[in-house]
Amino acid sequence: MTTESVYTAEALKAELNSKGWRMTPQREKILRTFQNLPEGEHLSAEDLHHRLQQENENISLSTIYRTVKMMARMGILRELELAEDHKHYELNQPRPYHHHHLICVRTNKVIEFKNDQILTISQKVADKYGFQVLDCELRIVGISPEGQRSVF
Amino acid sequence: MTTESVYTAEALKAELNSKGWRMTPQREKILRTFQNLPEGEHLSAEDLHHRLQQENENISLSTIYRTVKMMARMGILRELELAEDHKHYELNQPRPYHHHHLICVRTNKVIEFKNDQILTISQKVADKYGFQVLDCELRIVGISPEGQRSVF
DNA sequence: ATGCGTGCAAAGTCTTTGCAGCTTC
DNA sequence: GAAGCTGCAAAGACTTTGCACGCAT
Numbered sequence: 597m598t599t600e601s602v603y604t605a606e607a608l609k610a611e612l613n614s615k616g617w618r619m620t621p622q623r624e625k626i627l628r629t630f631q632n633l634p635e636g637e638h639l640s641a642e643d644l645h646h647r648l649q650q651e652n653e654n655i656s657l658s659t660i661y662r663t664v665k666m667m668a669r670m671g672i673l674r675e676l677e678l679a680e681d682h683k684h685y686e687l688n689q690p691r692p693y694h695h696h697h698l699i700c701v702r703t704n705k706v707i708e709f710k711n712d713q714i715l716t717i718s719q720k721v722a723d724k725y726g727f728q729v730l731d732c733e734l735r736i737v738g739i740s741p742e743g744q745r746s747v748f
Numbered sequence: 749m750t751t752e753s754v755y756t757a758e759a760l761k762a763e764l765n766s767k768g769w770r771m772t773p774q775r776e777k778i779l780r781t782f783q784n785l786p787e788g789e790h791l792s793a794e795d796l797h798h799r800l801q802q803e804n805e806n807i808s809l810s811t812i813y814r815t816v817k818m819m820a821r822m823g824i825l826r827e828l829e830l831a832e833d834h835k836h837y838e839l840n841q842p843r844p845y846h847h848h849h850l851i852c853v854r855t856n857k858v859i860e861f862k863n864d865q866i867l868t869i870s871q872k873v874a875d876k877y878g879f880q881v882l883d884c885e886l887r888i889v890g891i892s893p894e895g896q897r898s899v900f
Numbered sequence: 901a902t903g904c905g906t907g908c909a910a911a912g913t914c915t916t917t918g919c920a921g922c923t924t925c
Numbered sequence: 926g927a928a929g930c931t932g933c934a935a936a937g938a939c940t941t942t943g944c945a946c947g948c949a950t
Contacts, residue, residue, distance in 0.1 A: 613950080616903095616904085616950095617904070617905090618903095618904055618905065618948080618949050618950070619949075619950095620904095620905060620906080620948080620949075622905080622906075623905090640939095641939080641940080642939085654907095655906085655907090656906065656907045656908070657907095657940090658906075658907065658908075658909095658940090658941080658942085659905075659906055659907070661939090661940060661941070662905085662906090662941090665940095668853065669853045669854065674889075675889075677829040681914090681915075681916095681938075681939075682938075682939055682940090683939090683940095696873075698873060698874065698877060698879060700879065701820065701821045701882060702821065707877055709873055711869060711873070713865065713869060714869070714886065717863060717865060717866070717886070718886065718888045721848075721850060721861055721863070721888060722850065722888055722890055725850060725859055725892070725893075726892070726893040727850060727852065727888070727890040727891060727892055727893070728890050728891045728896060729888060729889075729890045730853060730889050730890045730891065731888075731889040731890070732886065732887065732888045732889070733886070733887050733889075734866065734869070734870065734884065734885070734886050734887075735884065735885050735886075735887060736870045736873060736874055736879070736881060736883075736884045737827070737881075737882050737883040737884070737885075738874055738879040738880050738881045738882045738883070739879060739880045739882065740877070740878070740879055741877075741878040741879070744880060765925080768925095768928085768929080769929070769930090770923075770924050770925070770928090770929055770930065771924075771925095772923075772924075772929095772930065772931080773923095774930080774931075775930095792914090793914080793915080794914085806932095807931085807932090808931065808932045808933070809915090809932090810915090810916080810917085810931075810932065810933075810934095811930080811931055811932070813914090813915060813916070814916090814930085814931090817915095833913075833914075833939095833940080834913080834914055834915090835914090835915095
């Protein structure tokens with residue numbers, strides 16, 4: 597199953613142009629790739645690069661890094677720090693797609709879960725400080741049952 | 749004001765020994781440094797290195813990286829991913845010291861806030877999956893009032 | 901026509917690792 | 926005494942940047 601698209605190429609173009617920037621084939625393909633991603637899947641810059649190459653889309657790693665960072669700043673993508681040492685990106689979905697992460701420090705296992713209270717709490721906190729919310733994530737770090745069985 | 753110590757050098761030694769590991773002067777000094785840190789302050793590996801050098805404690809960067817990662821895995825330190833591209837560490841405090849982060853993608857400003865519901869929610873989620881909680885953090889990413897005034 | 905965006909290659913930053921010698925248990 | 930730990934230097938992984946050319950507006 598694929599997540600429903602929340603951001604069209606036209607909307608992206610309009611927003612870019614409003615800032616004096618340009619729509620490009622690369623940006624459109626990157627947006628489309630994330631929109632076609634099954635729910636819960638997230639890509640690193642390298643993952644995205646490979647996936648595009650398999651579709652015969654040659655987009656340089658530089659452009660990918662530049663684009664995902666830009667889209668994260670625009671609120672189109674969520675930038676995730678999971679257990680590994682590189683960032684992952686996924687489409688920033690509204691409730692009820694929004695999910696959070698439970699991470700094991702020993703096995704690096706990541707479990708996703710949903711919780712409606714988190715967004716409500718985040719909205720309230722952001723309001724208090726005048727922030728516009730792009731994304732919120734509850735990261736629970738702990739030790740999984742498998743991890744508890746190993747010494748470290 | 750300094751946070752109250754929740755983990756003594758003796759307790760650290762006992763826990764290390766129980767795993768067949770050793771207590772060392774370096775580990776004790778690193779623990780002490782975090783315990784003397786004002787509430788809300790967090791250090792990167794580099795920060796910690798500089799701070800120790802100012803106290804004439806020569807501990808190599810390698811050892812610092814190895815030690816903070818170990819302490820994070822033990823649940824003694826929290827490993828934070830703030831707006832910058834390197835990790836920060838702080839003592840992992842129980843309620844009511846526990847705090848969360850509101851981060852601006854444009855200005856990199858970070859605001860800390862507390863919320864009692866988060867820990868409760870985290871505990872419940874972790875229980876469901878059999879995880880032991882070491883740390884939980886609500887990361888709200890958005891645009892601050894100052895950021896909203898700039899084009900990007 | 902202007903100036904933003906891309907690709908390439910090089911550089912940069914943060915972090916990890918191999919190894920010899922030292923230290924703790 | 927055995928095994929873990931440290932410091933050093935080198936390597937590694939991921940990400941950013943300078944520049945010339947191309948493309949969207």
